[in-house]
Amino acid sequence: MSHHQETFEGCTIEIKDDIDLTINGKVIDYEQDTAKKKFSSKYLPYTQYDSLLEMARAIARHTVEFSKSKK
Amino acid sequence: MAIRKDANTLSAAERAEFVDAILTLKAEGIYDQFVLRHANAIMNAIHRCPAFLPWHRRFLFDLERELQRVSGNPNLGIPYWNWPSGGANAAMWNDDLLGGNGDAGGVVRTGPFRAGQWTVVNSSGSPAGPLMRAFGQNGFPTLPTQAEINQVMAVTPYDVPSWNMNSNPSFRNQLEGWIGPNLHNRGHVWVGGSMLPMTSPNDPVFFMHHCMVDKIWHEWQLRFPNQGYLPASGGPFGQNLTDPMDSTPSGQIGPRPIDVLDSTALGIVYDDAVVQPQPEIPLLIVGANPMQADIGAPGEVDVFRFEVPSFGPYTLFTTGSSDTFMTLFGPNDPNIEVTSNDDGGENLNSQIGRNLSAGTYYLRIRLFSPSATGNYAVAVRAEGNAPNPIPELAVDGASINAAIAAANESDLYRFTITTGGIYTIQTTGTTDTFMTLHGPNSQLPEIARNDDGGASFNARIRRQISPGEYFVRIRHFSPVGTGPYSIRITRG
Numbered sequence: 001m002s003h004h005q006e007t008f009e010g011c012t013i014e015i016k017d018d019i020d021l022t023i024n025g026k027v028i029d030y031e032q033d034t035a036k037k038k039f040s041s042k043y044l045p046y047t048q049y050d051s052l053l054e055m056a057r058a059i060a061r062h063t064v065e066f067s068k069s070k071k
Numbered sequence: 072m073a074i075r076k077d078a079n080t081l082s083a084a085e086r087a088e089f090v091d092a093i094l095t096l097k098a099e100g101i102y103d104q105f106v107l108r109h110a111n112a113i114m115n116a117i118h119r120c121p122a123f124l125p126w127h128r129r130f131l132f133d134l135e136r137e138l139q140r141v142s143g144n145p146n147l148g149i150p151y152w153n154w155p156s157g158g159a160n161a162a163m164w165n166d167d168l169l170g171g172n173g174d175a176g177g178v179v180r181t182g183p184f185r186a187g188q189w190t191v192v193n194s195s196g197s198p199a200g201p202l203m204r205a206f207g208q209n210g211f212p213t214l215p216t217q218a219e220i221n222q223v224m225a226v227t228p229y230d231v232p233s234w235n236m237n238s239n240p241s242f243r244n245q246l247e248g249w250i251g252p253n254l255h256n257r258g259h260v261w262v263g264g265s266m267l268p269m270t271s272p273n274d275p276v277f278f279m280h281h282c283m284v285d286k287i288w289h290e291w292q293l294r295f296p297n298q299g300y301l302p303a304s305g306g307p308f309g310q311n312l313t314d315p316m317d318s319t320p321s322g323q324i325g326p327r328p329i330d331v332l333d334s335t336a337l338g339i340v341y342d343d344a345v346v347q348p349q350p351e352i353p354l355l356i357v358g359a360n361p362m363q364a365d366i367g368a369p370g371e372v373d374v375f376r377f378e379v380p381s382f383g384p385y386t387l388f389t390t391g392s393s394d395t396f397m398t399l400f401g402p403n404d405p406n407i408e409v410t411s412n413d414d415g416g417e418n419l420n421s422q423i424g425r426n427l428s429a430g431t432y433y434l435r436i437r438l439f440s441p442s443a444t445g446n447y448a449v450a451v452r453a454e455g456n457a458p459n460p461i462p463e464l465a466v467d468g469a470s471i472n473a474a475i476a477a478a479n480e481s482d483l484y485r486f487t488i489t490t491g492g493i494y495t496i497q498t499t500g501t502t503d504t505f506m507t508l509h510g511p512n513s514q515l516p517e518i519a520r521n522d523d524g525g526a527s528f529n530a531r532i533r534r535q536i537s538p539g540e541y542f543v544r545i546r547h548f549s550p551v552g553t554g555p556y557s558i559r560i561t562r563g
Contacts, residue, residue: 035237042114044267046248046259047209063268064191064199 004053011060013053021056023066028059072338073135075286078150078163078279080342086168088142089150090183093275095141096134103192105134108318110194110270116317119236121229121302121310123247124288125328127281129319132337134278136323148340151282154214154258159206169276173204177264184275191265191273202274203264211253211260219252222368224291225350226251228406229301234310240372240398240435242298246287250441251370255284286341289334293346298406300328352376352433361390361448369442374405375434377451378514379427380461380483384454387423387434393445394419396437402430403481404550413439420447424454428480430546461485464543466494470559473545475502477553481546483514486560488536495561496543497524497531502554505546506530511539522548529556 004015014022021028030041030052038048039055043063049055060066081089096102109117109130117126131149139147150163157163164171170182178186179202186201193199207213223245230241236249248256258280259266265274272278292298303312312329319326324337331337355362355377364373379385379402389395398411409425409432416422419439438445462471464486473482488494488511498504508519518534525531528548545558 033236042269045114045118045269046256046267046271058267062203062264064193064265064270064273065268 008057008060011066013056013060015052015056018052021052023056023060028056030055072146072340073132073139073148074146074340074342075148075282076150076342077153077156078168079153079156079161081150081163081168083167085150088144088147089138090168092138092142092147094183096137097189099141101137103196105130106192106270106272107194107196109272110268112269112318114269115235116309118247119249121234121243121300121306122316122328124243124285125300125331126316126319128285128288128331128334128337129316129324129326131278131281131285132324132331132339133320133322149278149282151286151341152258152276152279154254154283155217155220158214163276163279169279171204172206173202173264177203177205179204179264191270194270199270204266204274205263207261207263209260209263209267211257214261215252215254215257219368220254220287222252222371223254224287224294224347226372227295227298227374229298231301231408232306234302234306239370239441240437242291245370246284246291252368254287255280258283285334285339286344289339289341290344290347292332292334293344294349300332301406354378355434355449355451357385357451357453359450361450363446363448364436365446366393366436366438366444369444370437371444372435372437373449375436375449377432377434379429379432380514382428383426385425385427385451386454387425387449387451388416389420389422389436389447389449390417391420391445391447392418393447394439394443395421395447396439397421397423397449398435399423399425399432400435401432402428403546405433407550428477429483429544430481461542463487464496464558464560466560466562468559470499470557472555472557474555475504475545475547475553480553481544484543484545484558485540486543487540488538491537492535493533493563494536495531495533495563496558498529498545498556498558499526500529500554500556501527502556503528503548503552504530504556505548506532507544508532508534508541509544510541511537514542 002018006013011023030039032039039052040048043059135149139145163169166182170179170184173179180186184202189202190198226242226245230243231238238244239250245251246254248254300312309317313327315326324330353375355375396413399409412421412423462484464484506521507517509517519532521530521532
């Protein structure tokens with residue numbers, strides 16, 4: 001089981017077992033399109049991402065929910 | 072009435088009026104309520120689903136009423152962002168309307184919504200910093216072109232199962248952007264910054280963007296008046312025609328898709344709405360050589376039609392190296408799906424073999440991969456013996472007794488006129504028949520139709536007919552109706 005943790009733009013991204021995603025400790029719900037092998041989240045409803053980590057970084061960078069933690 | 076104009080064509084006074092109204096709503100706290108209504112809706116209940124278009128139409132309608140209230144102008148409409156002419160150098164991004172792109176850090180520092188003048192809110196309604204934009208920096212460097220809009224405008228039906236981001240063919244899904252050239256999603260991503268998350272209404276361009284989306288839907292509705300909203304029923308709750316939509320309050324109009332289907336009834340006027348003629352559907356001749364075709368753009372769907380003169384076995388197939396997927400609709404209704412097939416033919420070609428009753432059928436062909444392009448050929452052949460001959464009506468002869476034995480079935484007859492004059496074709500019996508007359512010398516041109524011109528619910532056509540061979544098609548008035556009838560042609 002893999003475990004990834006990094007700090008990206010002031011946010012702590014943690015991915016456990018390649019499945020469970022949290023940003024700053026908050027659980028991030030997401031959808032996986034198994035046919036297209038893409039990930040998407042309600043935080044960024046107009047985009048699909050090639051990996052969970054890529055999506056997590058986009059959430060950390062673009063959503064106002066996590067902008068406060070960057071200031 | 073709300074008059075919606077191209078944002079790049081507004082006069083200075085119109086720009087000031089719109090900006091002032093937006094700033095007033097922001098000061099009142101009303102604007103942020105709209106941000107929260109979008110941000111806190113269930114994502115998959117208003118995006119990636121059939122209700123995507125009606126939900127946002129109602130959303131625009133409600134904001135527009137607020138803009139009209141604070142401006143005192145009952146005709147104030149939200150301008151639309153005409154993407155093909157709305158790039159980074161367009162007038163709509165000037166300082167007297169939207170302001171421009173973000174700085175190196177993405178912060179908008181020009182125009183009425185610049186940092187210090189405009190603060191975005193998060194999904195809890197708390198202040199969350201300045202408006203952010205990063206034109207073309209998030210994977211989509213360009214905006215949709217007119218050719219790409221035209222491509223999506225040709226797609227039917229409105230939507231199909233699975234009613235989500237994988238629906239295909241689906242006008243809604245292509246306009247939303249999960250398949251095909253990507254229109255709506257691309258606009259959000261092209262602006263970037265505050266337009267990326269569910270709080271995207273924080274950027275006033277959100278409303279101009281969705282005004283363009285709504286304009287395209289409106290024009291598509293005018294172009295295809297027989298293509299209704301789908302699903303009428305049987306879809307997920309909140310998506311059916313008469314379901315209440317998520318996060319849509321009671322108001323001047325109802326919260327269901329059916330309540331917002333007619334833009335004109337809502338008082339919405341687009342300054343240059345264009346009613347394009349429906350594209351002609353190519354006719355496949357049963358038994359003819361395969362017709363060459365191609366999917367020239369990802370997500371494109373080709374539509375063909377063919378006539379089945381009488382009940383019998385038919386095979387529909389493609390040839391070539393493309394991985395085609397075909398769906399059969401009909402008879403006589405392009406929205407009633409009969410069956411579909413992926414790889415039933417040679418190699419990766421699709422093929423459908425099926426007994427078909429008389430009528431007009433529609434064949435939609437796409438490539439299995441929504442991102443692929445390629446050539447193919449398509450054909451229809453009748454199997455077994457030659458098709459049954461079309462029954463002939465003799466002028467002033469005996470009636471022919473028949474029946475509509477199955478839903479959507481239609482019966483075809485022919486007759487020959489040797490002396491021009493007035494003739495009457497009519498049915499008798501207890502069935503509610505519907506009649507169309509075609510000719511001369513072809514089954515295709517329709518020259519007359521009738522529902523209840525005869526006794527009771529019988530159809531009747533009486534008209535001048537010149538010499539030639541003619542065809543009469545009889546169906547039940549109801550798509551699901553069946554029943555016996557008799558038909559006869561008389562002179563006079």
